[in-house]
Each structure stands twice: as C-alpha cells, then as structure tokens.
Amino acid sequence: MLAKMCDWTTTGKGQVICSFVATVGGAHLLLTSPQKVLGFLPAFSFSLLGKEIGAQQLVGILLLTCGVCAFGACCFGSSKTTTEEATE
Numbered sequence: 001m002l003a004k005m006c007d008w009t010t011t012g013k014g015q016v017i018c019s020f021v022a023t024v025g026g027a028h029l030l031l032t033s034p035q036k037v038l039g040f041l042p043a044f045s046f047s048l049l050g051k052e053i054g055a056q057q058l059v060g061i062l063l064l065t066c067g068v069c070a071f072g073a074c075c076f077g078s079s080k081t082t083t084e085e086a087t088e
Contacts, residue, residue, distance in 0.1 A: 015074035019067050026064025029056045 008014040034045040034054025045054040 012074060015070065019071035019074060022063050022067030022070060024067075026060045026062070026067050029060030030064055031060075032056065 009018055034052055034056060037044075037055045045052050047053070
C-alpha cells in the first residue's frame with residue numbers, strides 16, 4: 001500500500017514537488033522563533049552568532065538542506081552521472 005501511495009514521488013514531477021515542499025518547510029522552521037517541541041515538550045534554545053536556535057531551527061536546517069539537495073539531484077543531475085555518461 002505504501003509503495004502505491006508513494007509511486008508518484010519517483011517521477012520527475014513528484015521529485016520536484018517533494019523537494020520544493022521540503023525546502024519551503026525547512027525555511028519556515030528555520031525562520032520562526034523556537035517553540036515547544038510537538039506542542040508538549042519544553043522549548044530549548046541557545047544563541048549562535050546572535051541568533052536564537054532551538055529544535056525546530058535544527059530540523060529546519062536539515063529539511064532545507066535535504067530539499068535543496070533533492071531539487072539539485074532531480075533537476076540538475078549530478079556531476080558523477082554526467083562524467084560516467086561521458087566516458088561510456
């Protein structure tokens with residue numbers, strides 16, 4: 001059932017949608033102030049270079065990185081693939 005539900009993510013259009021949503025979600029989490037984690041765990045934060053960083057900013061950084069890298073991989077390809085094709 002999960003394979004059927006997630007099949008669309010293997011297409012080029014599906015990959016673009018997923019990477020875009022991850023990028024937007026990561027940027028949103030990164031740019032908002034720290035809040036309670038999952039609504040019930042206490043918020044924690046520390047200051048890094050004058051910016052308040054909490055759990056959601058850490059998740060936001062990871063999500064933003066994943067989204068940007070996924071977008072680059074699905075839309076621009078990797079240099080390794082291009083190099084392998086050139087040598088064949």
